[in-house]
Amino acid sequence: MALDPSFVGRSYPPTEPYAVGREKIREFADAIGADEPAYRDPAVAAALGHPDVIAPPTFPVVVTMAANQALIDDPALGLDYSRVVHGDQRFAYVRPVRAGDRLVCVSTVEEIMSRGGHDFLTTRTEVATDAGERVVTVWSRLVVRGEG
Amino acid sequence: MVHVGQDLAPQTYRVTRADLVRYAGASGDFNPIHWNDRTAVAVGLPGVIAHGMFTMALAARAVTAWAGDPGAVIEYGVRFTKPVVVPDDDHGAEVVVAGVVRAVDEGVAQIDLTVTCSGEKVLAQARAKIRL
Numbered sequence: 001m002a003l004d005p006s007f008v009g010r011s012y013p014p015t016e017p018y019a020v021g022r023e024k025i026r027e028f029a030d031a032i033g034a035d036e037p038a039y040r041d042p043a044v045a046a047a048l049g050h051p052d053v054i055a056p057p058t059f060p061v062v063v064t065m066a067a068n069q070a071l072i073d074d075p076a077l078g079l080d081y082s083r084v085v086h087g088d089q090r091f092a093y094v095r096p097v098r099a100g101d102r103l104v105c106v107s108t109v110e111e112i113m114s115r116g117g118h119d120f121l122t123t124r125t126e127v128a129t130d131a132g133e134r135v136v137t138v139w140s141r142l143v144v145r146g147e148g
Numbered sequence: 149m150v151h152v153g154q155d156l157a158p159q160t161y162r163v164t165r166a167d168l169v170r171y172a173g174a175s176g177d178f179n180p181i182h183w184n185d186r187t188a189v190a191v192g193l194p195g196v197i198a199h200g201m202f203t204m205a206l207a208a209r210a211v212t213a214w215a216g217d218p219g220a221v222i223e224y225g226v227r228f229t230k231p232v233v234v235p236d237d238d239h240g241a242e243v244v245v246a247g248v249v250r251a252v253d254e255g256v257a258q259i260d261l262t263v264t265c266s267g268e269k270v271l272a273q274a275r276a277k278i279r280l
Contacts, residue, residue: 031174032205033161036218048217057212057221057276058205062175082191086200088273090225096218139225 002078002144003119007109012070017102017130018063025055025099032056045098054096060103061089064125064138067105071123079121079144087120088141094134102130110139117146150257150280156247159210163198163232164240171202185236197231203243203270204228207263210245211276214259222256223277226263230270241265255280 022042029039034056037044045053072079097103104127111122125138168182177199180187188196204226212218234241244264251258261274 028174031167031171032202032209033167034205034209034212034218036212038218048219050219054219056205056218057208057224058201061177061201065175065177086228088225088227089201089204090223092223093221096221 002080003112003114003121004076004078005112007071007074007077008112009109010071011106011108012067013106015063015067015105017104018066020055020097020099020101020103022053022099024062025053025059028059028062029056032058042099050096050098052099054098057091057093057096059097060091060127060136060138063103063105063127064107064140067107067125068123068140071107071109079142083145085143085145086140087143088122088139090139092137094136097127097135101135103127103135104130111141119144119146150249150252152249152252154249156210156214156245156249156259156261158244158246159213161206161209161243161245162240163202163206163234163243164238165196165234165236167240168196168198168202168234171199171205175199175201177201193231194233196234196236198234198241198243200228200231203232203263204274206243207245207261207271207274208276210247210261211259211278214247215278220279221276222279224275226261226274227272228270229272230265230268232265232270243270250275252280 107125247261250260263271
């Protein structure tokens, strides 16, 4: 196996808070072609019970991908990024991300395994506000394709 | 009334190179395999492919359209099985998203999604849980 299995269980220090803004949410929603008014209009979001505009379900990757960079770039892990493909992605939401959130990520290596000549790396990122309110848990599994 | 076996109206989303460039900028994922043929071919791909997270976002659109409130999504996961190859033309690729209510339990509906491109499944185990 190319990946160092001793990384399982390792956590990385909390990231600097990411300030979620209305215009970033709008930009992301535009980019995925999502026209729901709850992504753009605070009054519509409020009518649905949200204190400000909310972000689309996959928006948290904007912060978690950056949070996982320290791990991916760690030379001791032995990950050849040119051979990486995205395997699985999962989100479990406490509530949607919304404008005004200051998000902090803590990433942990949940699993490293080898199967069929490929290596698999699963990370879990806990996304919370800087006040400690849990928002979403994000799992990402990368596949490192074997040389064969 | 939501019931098991209920279908989500199938949605077709067109994906062009311009969409990938825009998604790269909005998401911060600038991996060149999503915009540069030279790089994509060099790593063994048939050509530029869509970000997996872009395809996942399109599939979520079908779910949130059905749910009404995008904030009602409490869980969402997929496995990426095949890349969505996006040709360098005006037509691009077409991603088709269909779904069915697989279970309803304690106010939560589980939606199973079928996501295809050119007739081939590009996502597997694509599932969302919606608070009703």
